Amino acid sequence: MSIKKIEYCANCGEVIENENYSTLADGRLVCEDCCITEDVSVCPHCGGTSLIDNMECLTGVGYVCKNCVDEYTMCDHCGDYFLDTNMYTDGTINLCYDCRYDNYYECHECGDFVLNEDAVHRNGYTYCEDCAPEDIEDYIRSYHDNPYYEEKRFPEDNVKELFGFELEMGGIDYADDLLTAAKTVLSAANSDAWLCSDSSISDYGFELITHPMSLNYIVNGLNLEGILREAIDSGLLSHSTGTCGLHVHVNRGYLGKTTIDQDLTTAKLLILFSYFWDKIVCFSRRTASQLDEWARYDSISFDPQEDTIGTLCEKACEKRNYSERYRAINLCNRHTIEFRIFRGSLKLNTVLATLQFVYTVVNFAKKINVSDIQNVTWEQFVKSDFAELNGYLAERGLI
Numbered sequence: 001m002s003i004k005k006i007e008y009c010a011n012c013g014e015v016i017e018n019e020n021y022s023t024l025a026d027g028r029l030v031c032e033d034c035c036i037t038e039d040v041s042v043c044p045h046c047g048g049t050s051l052i053d054n055m056e057c058l059t060g061v062g063y064v065c066k067n068c069v070d071e072y073t074m075c076d077h078c079g080d081y082f083l084d085t086n087m088y089t090d091g092t093i094n095l096c097y098d099c100r101y102d103n104y105y106e107c108h109e110c111g112d113f114v115l116n117e118d119a120v121h122r123n124g125y126t127y128c129e130d131c132a133p134e135d136i137e138d139y140i141r142s143y144h145d146n147p148y149y150e151e152k153r154f155p156e157d158n159v160k161e162l163f164g165f166e167l168e169m170g171g172i173d174y175a176d177d178l179l180t181a182a183k184t185v186l187s188a189a190n191s192d193a194w195l196c197s198d199s200s201i202s203d204y205g206f207e208l209i210t211h212p213m214s215l216n217y218i219v220n221g222l223n224l225e226g227i228l229r230e231a232i233d234s235g236l237l238s239h240s241t242g243t244c245g246l247h248v249h250v251n252r253g254y255l256g257k258t259t260i261d262q263d264l265t266t267a268k269l270l271i272l273f274s275y276f277w278d279k280i281v282c283f284s285r286r287t288a289s290q291l292d293e294w295a296r297y298d299s300i301s302f303d304p305q306e307d308t309i310g311t312l313c314e315k316a317c318e319k320r321n322y323s324e325r326y327r328a329i330n331l332c333n334r335h336t337i338e339f340r341i342f343r344g345s346l347k348l349n350t351v352l353a354t355l356q357f358v359y360t361v362v363n364f365a366k367k368i369n370v371s372d373i374q375n376v377t378w379e380q381f382v383k384s385d386f387a388e389l390n391g392y393l394a395e396r397g398l399i
Contacts, residue, residue: 011039011051022049043068045083075099088113107131136175139182140195140206147194152213152221162212162251163355164336168198168244168344170205171237178204181234188226200243200294205236212251215359219352228346236346239285244344245294246351248358249336255366260313266337267300267316268365268373269329274299276378280328282396283357285343291328295340298327304374312370353392360384 007016010028022030022040030040030051042049043065055063058072060080072081077099088100090113095104104113109131120132127133141147151162169185172178182195185208193210201207208227210218218224231238238244255265273280277297286295300315320331330338342354364381382393393399 009034024049024051045071077103134179134183136179136182139179139186140197143197143199145196146209150191150211152192152211152217154214154216154221157214157216158254160251160254161214162254163215163218163359164210164212164249165351165355166207166209166245166247166249167238167351168201168205168207168241168246169231169236169238169346170201170241170244172204172235175204177235178206181231181236182206184230184234185227185236188223188230190223192222193227201241205241205244212249215355218355224351225348228348228351231346238344238346241344242290245340246342246344246354248339248342248355249333250339250358250362251336253335255337255362260309263313263316263320264309264370265362265365266320266329266331267312268368268370269337269361270298270300270316270319271302271373272361272365272368272376272381273328274302275373275376276381279378279398280341283393283398284341285345286341290343291341294326295328296326298329302373304371307370309370349388350392352388353386356384356386356389357382360386360389 007029008014009016009031010024011030011034014031016029016031024030024040030049034040039052040049041052041055041063043055044062045064045068048065048067050063050065052063055065056069057063058069058081059074060078060082061072064072071083073084073087073094074081075087075096076093077095080096082096086097088095088097090106090111093104093113095113100113103116105116105119105126106112107114107128108125109127112128114126114128118129120127120129122133122135153159153162172181186193186195189208189210192213193208195206196209198205198207210222213222238246252262255262274297281291284291284295291297298319300312300319302312316331325332325338326340328339328341330340339358345351345354360382364383368376379399382389382399384390390399
């Protein structure tokens with residue numbers, strides 16, 4: 001007579017009295033009750049049954065026996081585990097199939113994975129930021145892609161006085177040379193200006209646009225001399241391109257405290273520009289054809305006997321609402337008026353004289369009474385203590 005071997009449950013220790021048991025991967029047995037209470041589980045990789053206490057629970061997989069757990073790796077993006085054979089790695093990051101192809105590119109240069117939003121695309125290839133070759137778009141913004149404006153002034157400056165200018169430069173023959181020029185000019189500008197593309201510039205070029213700043217900051221804070229020197233050394237041109245301009249913005253708040261005050265100053269500027277148009281054209285260095293294309297003559301009618309402050313403000317308001325931007329004084333901008341009449345230049349004294357001219361005539365227009373406008377002389381209009389402006393006027397035969 002044979003003696004039946006007594007088997008004990010590897011989980012609860014009770015005698016296994018029937019055939020309804022499970023065999024673990026290591027050969028031990030587990031009774032029916034322990035199987036029902038889910039104290040054991042089947043490994044999804046090898047198919048063997050193991051006590052849960054001897055298994056590891058992997059996110060996205062479930063319980064895996066200790067013999068198979070090393071066959072799985074966690075995806076660094078979604079956090080789930082997958083078999084190593086279904087994973088992608090660059091040596092640092094481990095990714096599942098979906099995360100690899102839905103959320104990452106592979107750098108063309110180093111082979112590292114890079115998140116879609118961090119990838120840099122150049123000439124049909126994709127790179128990480130460290131490997132991406134330099135591109136002109138890193139230095140020259142697209143048209144009207146402006147950063148947030150930062151007002152630049154010294155503590156002692158008039159808080160209402162803000163100027164900004166756009167200086168167009170071109171004449172570069174090759175894209176690589178333009179990239180070098182953009183890097184050096186932008187470096188000289190520090191954080192006071194940025195570069196922007198402009199389709200009106202001949203050949204390869206860009207426009208340098210400053211943040212709003214006081215005239216004092218332009219002279220003593222902005223590295224204007226360094227900017228112009230780097231532009232010249234890089235082979236850039238401005239005056240001689242025939243298309244480049246120097247546009248000067250003045251914030252409307254500086255024209256007067258109220259909208260009526262601002263419109264009145266604008267009206268007086270338009271009248272004074274019409275009085276001295278020929279001399280201003282000489283100052284601007286623009287040709288007739290250039291003015292007709294980029295900064296056309298504009299004015300308002302003025303009758304000293306009939307017009308009042310109110311009627312002049314109405315005329316200026318009408319110009320502001322229905323004018324177009326390609327005027328000598330562009331009134332279309334919400335926060336500034338723009339003097340577009342000036343030809344571009346890379347000469348320091350010429351640029352300074354232009355900015356000083358705008359400052360001088362704006363201040364003159366603010367102060368002159370309407371009743372006195374018809375008697376104003378050119379010498380009164382441009383009178384200043386600025387050495388650069390006075391020197392330029394004399395050079396052009398304007399004083």
